[in-house]
Amino acid sequence: MGFCLGVDLGGTNVKMGVFYEDGTLRDKWEIPTNRANSGASIPRDIAESLLERTERLGISAQDTLGVGIGVPGQVWPDGTVDAENLGWERFPLIAGIEAATGFPVAADNDANVAAAGEYWQGAGRGYNSLVLVTLGTGVGGGIVVDGQCLSGAHMSAGEIGHVQVEPKETLRCACGGFGCLEQYASATGCARMAREELHKTSEPSVLRGLRDIDAKAVWDAAKAGDRLALRVADSFCDYLARGLAILAHTVDPEIFAVGGGVSKAGQLLIDMTREKYRSLALSFCRDTPIVLARLGNDAGIYGAAAMATQKLK
């Protein structure tokens, strides 16, 4: 069986994995992201680490199908990458890793790659299409249909965080828009809604005692039955459900997976969202499963390896 290499390039670390062609993880590790010199050494760092590890594992070059890589930015059709975080504009990442490893390299945006990972070996395993919504500082996502990530004509497909769910919003989103999903169903949005709710009433809440309110505190309080926190959680899930219903009426995936830091809130978040989703979705897609993502921080290396098997074989 062949092997494929998955790379998840982040601003702090580069996660890497060696996978059997069938999706079984053989080994994983990470190296720091060297951002010095506008990240000029990153392609070589990645290549050397991959070559050293595969050699140590006794995997020959001819058994290596290729490398997939998820990047925190845009991948252009010519293989160059824009990543604000790393100071990259049209950076020749793919060519650099191909030259240094001799392997074919495929790259895509990290949100799409995570969706590909969940599709291949996570929550979407056995399904033909999946939408992954990632609830972190912001809201990201990826859409996979029949094994292909939708990238979009301007690399904006799956920009689920910027789907408008509250047209009357007066606060501006980081993107410049108003009422984006990310303004509510993210860690930041959750904490903001809690602060607003605390400000609006004098109702007792365990959240009042806290110096810093974050999404985890809100969800912990909600689980403990704090009524104010439950209202915030309810709003959070209402907005998320609106976003999922919009995805059902445009892309209509076979399953929704919810990942990212806030998804650690777990089954309560899923159950509340599912109930609200059912009241918003057309009857045909009312029963689309909504589940927790399964691969956590490894979704990126899985998805990158999936790209290597699918696009490069």
Added chain:
Amino acid sequence: MGFCLGVDLGGTNVKMGVFYEDGTLRDKWEIPTNRANSGASIPRDIAESLLERTERLGISAQDTLGVGIGVPGQVWPDGTVDAENLGWERFPLIAGIEAATGFPVAADNDANVAAAGEYWQGAGRGYNSLVLVTLGTGVGGGIVVDGQCLSGAHMSAGEIGHVQVEPKETLRCACGGFGCLEQYASATGCARMAREELHKTSEPSVLRGLRDIDAKAVWDAAKAGDRLALRVADSFCDYLARGLAILAHTVDPEIFAVGGGVSKAGQLLIDMTREKYRSLALSFCRDTPIVLARLGNDAGIYGAAAMATQKLK
């Protein structure tokens, strides 16, 4: 060159076309839809009409690549069709036409088929992806990416009319939801908004003199500078633009085409929608062209023929 046959099955008429493989129309005609007996004769009616016409045109069976057909309902993976309008539930349409013609037959929902037509030979010609939004009594749509229609896991992909654009709406949509795009950006929605606006103020308007207000009257008045009608037109385009921005952030097509009866309002509708869309879309997809659909009522036969060439060759 081979030929492909496109069929657009409606509740009143069946439109049919013979196309050269490259998309050139050779001949088109229509026959009445015989709804008697739960439409039992429809497969045979279509088959006989196709065979008679191709024979008259001197096209041999071996030069005929196949038949595509757009239906006003759902096509199941086993080739049976649900169409409320015709009283069909799991009706064996594909098998019926295949048996009676000897040609391979492909079928899809008529909204998807119209999108495929615009993609192949209409507004989307030369583009890799297109979303068609059809503004009629309701709002329909279809999404084509890399030559494939997105059907969705429950045949709800491209149900653009039921994307929620006004979460605060208290009127219920026909689908049971609240605030669906179809409640505003359709012929019905346009007339309703005009009536509401007339009721709300005593402002003079040419619309006040009319016994029946329809979308055409509203757009004609708007073009003539009627301020009340212009406000309604403005709302109409605002909602439509919200829907398009949502599509840009999920599917991100290369071009949007706007068709259906209300699109006869023409360039004013397009220009107003485009301006609003630009303020709602992420910068990457702000310049996605929004254009009028080009094939009018022939989109269905073109798209059906496209399916015949693509899926059956």
